[in-house]
Amino acid sequence: MTDRYAVIGHPIAHSKSPLIHAQFARETAQDLVYDAVDVDPETLPFALRQLHDEGYRGLNVTQPHKTEVAKLCVSVSERAQQAGAVNTLLRVDNGWQGDNSDGDGLMRDLARLGYAIAGQRVLVLGAGGAVRGILGPLLAARPALLVVSNRNPWKPEALAEEFKEYGSVVPRTHLALKGDRYDLILNATSAGLSGTLPRLPGQLLADGGACYDLSYGAAAEPFRRWAETQKAARFADGLGMLVEQAATSFALWRGVRPPTADVLQALRAR
Template sequence: MDRYAVIGQPVAHSKSPAIHARFARQTGQTLAYEAIEVAPERLAEHLAELHAKGYAGLNVTLPHKIAVMALCEAVSERAQRAGAVNTLIRTDTGWRGDNTDGEGFIRDLQRLGIAVAGRRVLVLGAGGAARGILEPLLAQRPAELVVSNRNPWKPEALAEDFKALGTVVPRTHLSLKGDRFDLIVNATSAGHQGRMIALPGQLLATGGDAYDLSYGAAFTPFREWAQSQGAARIADGLGMLVEQAAAAFALWRGQRPQTAPVIEALR
């Protein structure tokens, strides 16, 4: 039986084992999937151990998504641009790294019927989560893609890094005052501290949509803010979680499972 796992710290709360168990049943495949706690200082050692034990693939979650890149024998172009790896595929001699977060994000937007093409899009935050979704967002050809942060340095760096793929407009949160956007994506971690970042006034255009990469309790502050903005649709990142897992499953098993019934079950 092929063995898979998600590695991280902490990882006991991960929904990945339940998600992949449903994928396996749905596609009629037999596999084992578990959550493995891995301390940062033992990451290299654990990867070698799991390879020696014959694990066929791994999902990677916090805090290892960046550090694991240096331990891969090859890394996909999209993972290199994202600056992070969330999926490992076994090779004869090591691990190949990929990143399915951006693909999962766009597929969830499509599932929800939230358009990007021709719309003004604002991404809040300029850290790793934002970096992971910029390439697929640009590929959808928005009318404008703005990335904002508390200070200008990170958005400016992102604009430079992604300029070959399209135009990213760097802004500070404060400088957004008076602007209106058709889609606002929260890629900050503020919700995990139970708060919403400070933003100036009305930012969402009439009929605009709001999407948070977080889910669960961390989604609440952004949801309440989006409601106050009069958002037409407000979505959390649970669908993205399932969609990126489906993309990883397809890389491993050569078959993409249906995500809608799994998202519904998790709800």
């Protein structure tokens, strides 16, 4: 029987995951189907049991379920615990094992783009779920400085405390960034979804500095425009991260890492 996989979320119609995984399957000659399943938050525990009963081999999890799903897994990987969120489920006999491929996806995309972290001064804007998933891998890559700034000033403080066993995270408000200089600025806010960007002091980028937005499509435009006004040497959006984190999930399920270049090109062309 053909192995079945799916992404669950609410809403889910916009998800690019079925397209990405179908192409991964073709490129690695794997026999599988990949569905998109709309799961209402109220029915999440029931839906997870039902998808298990129906024989699904693995699931991707997107908003708003990433945090709640972690509580419903029989076990959770260390990186998913660190992130406090699960985006990949692997079938085991008695339920689902949770993992999180977001941090790995970002690091692979930064490597693909040639963006260095080691020895660099790195600023992360935002302190939500995505940031929880990327702080561990960013710290492991040994930046010279890792600053997290956010609209709600309490969240970076809490993250600095939570991640202190993995390295130093310096909490700041956006206003307090004035006078700082960074080699890389990562926008991990969701402000772009409403066409905005947090208000930032000018001259935050060092000469030759780069910008990366975890968002993609129209949501990445406000930060792209800001990066242009700041004379960023390079800018990239998060479409590459989306594809890389999907490839990491695929590799966890199928034991083979799919090539990502053609999928990324196909998504850009759409």
